[in-house]
Amino acid sequence: MVNRPHLRPATGGSIRRQLVVQLLIVAAVLSGLLYLSVRGVADTAVETTQDSILGAATIAIAEELRGGEDGVSIDIPYTAFSMLGSIGEDRVFYRILVGGETVTGYPDLALPESPPGSGLDPRFFTTSYDGSEVRAAAVVRSVLVEGRNTEVMVIVAQTRGAKDAIVAQMANRAALLGLGFFALAAVLSVITARSVLNPVQRLAEAVGRRGPDDLRPVERPVPSELAPLVRALNGFIARLSGALSRTETFIAEAAHHIRTPLATLRTQAEIALRKTDDEATRDSLRAMIRAADDSARSAGQLLDHAAVVYRTDQRTEERIDLCQLARDMSDSFGPTADIRDIDLTTDLCAPPVEITADRLLVESALRNLLDNAIKYSLPDGSVAVTVGTDGGRAVIRVLDRGRGLSGARTTQLTGRFRRGTNVADVVGSGLGLTIVREVARAQGGEFRITEREGGGTCAELSLPL
Ligand SMILES: Nc1ncnc2c1ncn2[C@@H]1O[C@H](COP(=O)(O)OP(=O)(O)OP(=O)(O)O)[C@@H](O)[C@H]1O
Ligand SMILES: [Mg+2]
Structure with missing residues (x-):
């Protein structure tokens, strides 16, 4: 799509x-x-x-x-x-x-x-x-x-x-x-x-x-022979924009209706886990919690992915200060990093780096990169976000000292539902980097993920200035 x-x-x-x-x-x-x-x-x-x-x-x-x-x-x-x-x-x-x-x-x-x-x-x-x-x-x-x-x-x-x-x-x-x-x-x-x-x-x-999100009906005067064609085209445009707004509503409602009951299910399972001493029951409850986490994660990522795909066709471009965006995003990941004693730092170049892009898309990409870096880091590790420019492009890097990629290359990890071989113990659906790749493509940029010297991973997203 x-x-x-x-x-x-x-x-x-x-x-x-x-x-x-x-x-x-x-x-x-x-x-x-x-x-x-x-x-x-x-x-x-x-x-x-x-x-x-x-x-x-x-x-x-x-x-x-x-x-x-x-x-x-x-x-x-x-x-x-x-x-x-x-x-x-x-x-x-x-x-x-x-x-x-x-x-x-x-x-x-x-x-x-x-x-x-x-x-x-x-x-x-x-x-x-x-x-x-x-x-x-x-x-x-x-x-x-x-x-x-x-x-x-x-x-x-x-x-x-x-x-x-x-x-x-x-x-x-x-x-x-x-x-x-x-x-x-x-x-x-x-x-x-x-x-x-x-x-x-x-x-x-x-x-x-017309631009990709221009779904206004065609109103220019045309010869009478072309009127049926234009009427059909306008009918089609009306149906398309109806379908698009229904999709948007569906994405938002589905997210709400899937995540809320899953969260309840997880809470209930945790309460039950605390109340019982029977090891067999505790094992089942733990499996249940893990499955709920998995489902919530998959549902969330699937919906995010759908939103990104939808958004790609309906982009609203604006000037974005990447440093500000990176700072806000790091702040929102602060509590998650604290729980795991991970040192989350930002290193932003002095003049603000501004790009013209869809804010929601860039935020989705950065959120997934930070999520991975924290998720795949060892406790007490460190994660750094840097923003700079390189050859007419804005470059965002998310660096960690975690488990690395076990030799996997960017193309192997960015496919839908593709996960690494060394991450079985971590909850994930394999859609995060797919989202990042699609955002890069939609904005005319590039994405690659590589192993760092001395261990860890470097995820690099470059976007046109
Ligand atoms: N910072 C990282 N350190 C180590 N491996 C990583 C890192 N980022 C990505 N990977 C590898 O790339 C794979 C794909 O990442 P992706 O974000 O697409 O999926 P995921 O994290 O497994 O699931 P989710 O969709 O829930 O984010 C991961 O399963 C992991 O193997
Ligand atoms: Mg991920």
């Missing part, structure tokens, strides 16, 4: 990437449609132009038809061909039929599927001639020949090379336009994706910036 690594959430892809990809797909489809429609419009426009020139040329020829007593005469106007030449270098074919018979031009040039109505209204059609596709216009005019109205059809056809070239050129431009449009859309979609996700980013930053 303490100092757990921050869990990295499993991420199922990125919304931004998905958004960009989808916008790019839309842009690609639109660019394709743009290309196709520009091409289509160009094709129709060029064809319409070619048709109107072709129609005009055909009408110009038809208008030159002259009827007479000895047949039809025509003087094909030069302007008709110069008109057709204006589109480009294309071959031109013509055919003139009088009463259904070809009189001049290319006799194998195809006729329109249905004949055009008379009145110089050209009919356009596409066919092929001499191996190339041609666009043709046909008009019909009636001419007086030998006193009779005779229908004369004029067909003019032109190959489509120039038209195809113009359409190909337009298609190239359309492709460039499509590409340009796509590039612009790509840039815009990246910008859009970023700005759409900005509120999410800002919300995440605002929540991430």
